[in-house]
Amino acid sequence: QFPxxxxxxxxxxxxxxEEEASFLRTLATGINLLDGVIERTKKEGKELISGKDAFELYDTFGFPIDLTELIAREQGVGVDLPAFEQELEAQKARSRNAAAVDTDDWVELIPIKESIFTGYETLTERVRIARYRRVTSKGKTTFQLVFDRTPFYGNSGGQIGDIGYIESANERIPVVATEKENGLIIHITEQLPENPAAEFEAVVDPEKRQAAANNHTATHLMHAALRKVLGNHVEQKGSLVTPEVLRFDFSHFQKVTPEQLREVEVLVNRAVRADYPLEEKRDATKEEAAAAGA
Known part of the structure; x- marks a missing residue:
């Protein structure tokens, strides 16, 4: 039925x-740590493992709380479960607060449905701000600007967005990041232009763009090399591409050996030195790109 x-x-x-071996390693580490916690608890004359200790085993080392209870009970002590739950809720609250963002409504200057991206043809463009809004997060205020057209590449495909600046007759404002949201390319600045309705020259940092593009290409070369060395089961699970570094996340059932890493490195460098000519297919769908081995 399932060939x-x-x-x-x-x-x-x-x-x-490999999953079984990984769990057994986690189990062995957790038991050693728990034995130390139980010993300390007994020396202090206490009958319960503190919620803080139990939560550290759970949160930092991945040791299940029910297993902590079972082993502790076998050694004559309990676990302060109410305190453990308090620690768990406190962590959730910290996560919620860290993610809290206060976002103003958009101020619309020019009605548009989407940003026109011109960054494949040029790194400079005359633009107008179509809409903007203020965003406050962790006590820091930034502004999100959407232009009618833009050469700035928005964060996508694992590649971080462009940086650069916008300039009018009276001021120059750095663009510190570029994101994508609901079909719009959003430019992040730390100040709002004095006259948002003015026309601006948008300029992308060319060195940062080229370095990021090079690293983006390298992730695809690495993917191909990994599949050749480790097997066709390897699939990309994520990536981070910046002008300085790249990170490529992939699926594999065990640790990659130094010999395999070296083989991947050789294949990638060989492809780089081959200096293959560029063949652009900008209109290809994600499925078509995947079928072509991208």
Whole structure:
């Protein structure tokens, strides 16, 4: 009924084996730490492991709270579960507060449905602000600007957005980041122009753009090399591409060996030195790109 499972039997068995080994390592680490906590608790004359200690085992080391209870009970102590729940709720509250953002309504100057991206053809463009809003997060205020057209690449595909500046006759304002949201390219600045209705020259930092583009290409070369060295089961699970560094996340059932890493490195460098000519297919869908091996 599921022939693909039979075809991937060896891979599935290896993945299960590695997951089991990983859990056993976590279990061994947690038991050693828990033994120390139990010993300390007894020396202090207490009957309960503190909620803080139990939460640290759970949150930092991935040790299940029910397993902590079971082992502690076997050694004659309990766990302060109400205090553990308080620690858990406190962490959730910290996460909520860290993510809290106060966003004003958009101030619309020019009605547009989407930003026109011109950044493949040029890194400078005459623009007008179509809408803007103020955003406050963690006590810091920034402004989000949407232009009628823009050469700035918005954060997408793992590649961080462009930086640069906008300039009018009276002022120059740095663009510190560029994001994408609901079909709009959003430019982040730390100040609002004195006259938002003015016309501006938008300028992308060319060195940062080229460095980020190079690293973006390298992630695709790395993906191809990993599939060749480790197997076709390797799939991209995420990436981070900046002008300075790149990170490529991928699926694999065990730790990559130094020899395999070296082989991947050789393949990627070989492809870079080959200096293949550029073939652009800007209108290709995500599915078409994947089918082509991107």
């Amino acid at each position: 693909e499972l039979k075809a991937q039997q060896t891979l599935i068995e290896k993945v299960i084996e």
